[in-house]
Each structure stands twice: as structure tokens, then as C-alpha cells.
Amino acid sequence: MASDPASDAAVSCRGVVKVWAAGTARAHEALRDIDLTVRPGEFVVFLGPSGCGKSTLLYLIAGLEPASGGELLAFGEAVTGPSPERSLIFQETSLLPWLSVWQNVSFGLSLKGVSEAERRSVARAALQRVGLAEAFDKRPDELSGGMRQRVAVARALAMRPKVLLMDEPFAALDVQTRQKMQDFLLDVWRDSGASVLFVTHHIDEAVALADRVVVFTARPGRIKTIVRNDLDRPRDPFSPEAEALRRHLTELLRDEVDRAFAEQEALV
């Protein structure tokens, strides 16, 4: 079989465009000409200044928003809507507060009418995987911010996703917790075998996590460049190679932040 790279890819974007409020006076272009291919099992970080459209691209890949143009494929099939295969994890807590932890984790299964016994066992396994087996019967508001995000990861894992989409999932956490969560996420990524698309504006997160870093330009969001990150895992954030990569990414980003600032000042 002649292998078409697009159908082997976990996610493939060709010339993807997103215009918000298209056809109105408020129309503005969020994404322009996005070309990107993500391999199965790859860890890709989207890095860019705030408002550059990197989260928008994640929502398009999740199928929560339709693209305005271009072609968007997941495992060779056009993305037409959300799918449990592509789980999205949000920045702010998204656990349903009226459900207990295990009910949250198995929420997707309950939508399909899976029996309670099976839901409990799936939830128990997923919670064990994120190290929160003892939180099974707790309520979300009894957990810390970091624990809540781990439950959100467990909920995504319970759907056995092939792609994990993460929208600044650790942005609301303190620095120490964030570091712990990065190690935790790498463990989860390794044994789930899923591709991870991870949005952040923290260069350190890109250095610590990514196989490849996709750097975005400020509005409209375009891919400025894609930087390979071949540092050996487990990574030492203070190695000379990591420092060099950090400096490189910082310089790439600085231009964009400057440009975004200049634009905002021009608007005032």
C-alpha cells in the first residue's frame, strides 16, 4: 500500500484558516495557512504569545469549532466534530462539581450508557494511573488544583484517546506543582502511546516536554517555525543544550511579542 503521509498522521493540517465572526464587521483572522503533521505518539508543543491563535488551532483539531478553510484530518479522516478519540483538557478546572471524582472520570462512558459496575472499574483504573486512587469518592472541590487537573487527565484517559489535546493545562498551578505535573504528564504520555498537542506560553514547558515545538506568530496566527527538541529524556532543564534551546526559543518569541505590543499600541 502506497503510504500517504496524511493518513498515517495522527493529525494533519493543510492550509487551515480560521476567521472569527466571518462576514461581519467584527471579522478577524485568527489562523492563516496552517500546515502541520503530527505523528502518532509524538509530543508537540504549540508556543506563542497570548492571542496568537494556538488555542484556536487546538479547538479546531478537537472538532469543537469548524475551520473556515483548508483541510484538517485525524488519522486520515476529515474532522467534522468532536470525538472521544481526541480528548481536550482545559486550562481551568472543567470537572463537573455535582459529580464525584469517579463519576467525572467515567462521565463519557455514562453518556454511552455503560453499566455502573464497568464505569467504576474503568474509573478506578484511570485514577490509579494518575496516582489518585484514594480520591475515588471525593468531590472536585475537596481536591487541590493539581489533583483536579490529574482527575481531568484521568477522565481523558478513560476514553482511550489517540490524541490528547491540552490547552495550557498547568497555567493555573504554582511553579512547583507545575513541574511535578510535567513529570506526571510524561509518564502518562509514555504508557498511553497517544500523541500530545500541548499549548503553552511557557518556554520552560516546551523545553521540558516537546519532541517538536511549533512557534506561532502574533495575529493572524501562522506557524513561524518548527523547532526540533532532541534532548535526551529524562531531561535536565539546566544542561547547556537545554539552555541553548531556551535561548533560541526566547529569541524567536521576543520578535512576536514585540510585534504584538506594537500592534496593540497602534490600536490605542
Place this chain on the structure above:
Amino acid sequence: MATFLARAAAVPQDRPRLPLGQRLALPEGLVPLLRRIGWMLVSVGCFAGLWELLWALGIADAKLLPPPHIFLGNLAEQARFFNTAQRWQIGTGMNTGPSPAMAVLITVLASTGRVLAGLALAASLSILVGVAIRYVVLFERLTLPTITLLAPVSPIAWLPVAIFMFGIGNAPAIFMVFIALFFTMVLSTIQQIDGVNRNYINVARTMGATKRQIYARVIVPAILPGLLAVLRLNLFGAWMVVLVAEATGVGYGLGQVIMLARNTFNPSLVFFTITLIGLLGFAFDLLFRLVQRRLLYWLPRDAGSSLGL
């Protein structure tokens, strides 16, 4: 002064002063409750005391503003005017029929029942209509403009309509409570739906939820706390409306007693009934909060003082 200080210093200080609750070994949680009840009694006591004082000084005329000890002092006298309609219906005179306490109770229960029926009807129908408006676009286009137009109309304006449609009895009073709450609660249901955290909905969507599942499993539970808060704010409104409806010839009830007191120039009866209504409203609010807490088990306990005394 010096001797006073010396004596104060001589008091043995070896035992630390524990809070009163711990010294008396009261169960935890009871102390704040007792404290609130205590302050409530002080607050009401000051008000009643001032009134009594004005009466004792001859400033408050007992014929116009009888103080509490007068209008609360003679239940049997006051009770003669309660439950009058039913006595007329069964043909008993002013001084026969149920005992004074029973007569008051029958009247109180009649008004309470009307308020509860109106509240239940308004709450369930307005949630249904509000959700339907957001669920079906055509339904929104057909109904929302009319509902928005009718929402600001004072419930009092509906009173003649209630009587045209339902005559006298329970139905017009229940209708009045319903109409006073329905339109605003539909609008606030819609507002609550629009305010639901997008993440909750997006989570359900990525998990493959259908539109119906999103409404039933995410939106309705998410709007429940806000709706109950709105319902609680409207509780007092419901009581006001039911009194107006009863005062204008629904038959019997607390509103009718007030009107009777007005027509027969009986200030004692007015204040006695006002006291009853105040206590009832208070009890309703308390009960409502307990129900709210039970129903919204996932909200933190300290959100709002728990019993609000």
C-alpha cells in the same frame, strides 16, 4: 484605682478561659446557631421594647399603634376574625366553630398552600419554558418577545384578569403567585443557561454527548444553584402577591383578615396578622435554605451563612 488593680491581679489566672461552648461541652456548630438566635431575640426585643416605651410614655396611641403586649395578648379575641369565610359557609356564628388556635391555623395553612402551589407551578414551568427557548430556536422566536414584554408588568395588574378567569377561591390566588414569578424566572433561566461555563459543555461535547444529553446532564444541573437563588429572592414577592389576591375577595386567608381589619378599624388585628406573616416568611426562608442545601449538595457549606438567622 490602685487597690482595684491589685485585686484584679490577685484573681487566679492559672485556668485559661475557654470559649463558652467548650466550657459547657455543647456540640460543635450549635454555638454559632445559639449566638445568631440570641442576636435575633435582642434585635426583635429592642424593636418591641421601643414600641412599648413609646406607648408607656403616651406617645404611641394604643387605638392606632397598639404595642405588642396588647395585640399579642389576646389570641381568642383576634382569632374570632380568622377563618370567617369557612364559618359562613358552614353556617356557624362568630363565637362557635373551631377553637381560636385552629381558626388561625386554617387561615395560615390556606395562604401557605396558595404560595406553595404558585411557587411550584411557576418554578417548574419557567424552567421548562426557559430550557425549551434555548433548545428550540423556533420556540424562542415565537415566545421570547412576548415573555419579555410581559415580564415588567406588575402582578397587581393581573388581578382583574385572575378574577375574570377564575372567579373567587384558591385558583386566582395561585394564578397571581404564578404570574408574578413566571416571566422573570423564564428570563433568568435563559440568563443562567447562557452563563454556563463553556468548559463544562465542551467537555461533554468532546466525550460525544448529544444535544439532549448536554442539556439534561450538564446545563440543567449547572443552572440549578442560580435558579434556586432567584426563587428564594422571589419567595417574599410571592407572599406579597398572595396577600393582595386574598384581600380582594378570593375568599379567606391572611390577606382577607388584613382587609377585614382595615374595614373594621382594628389596628390590633392588623399588627397581629403582620406578626404572623413575618414569622411565616421567616420560616419559609429557613426551610427553603435547608432544601437548597440538601438539593445542592455539591456547593461548599460556608457559601452564605447556613441558616441566616
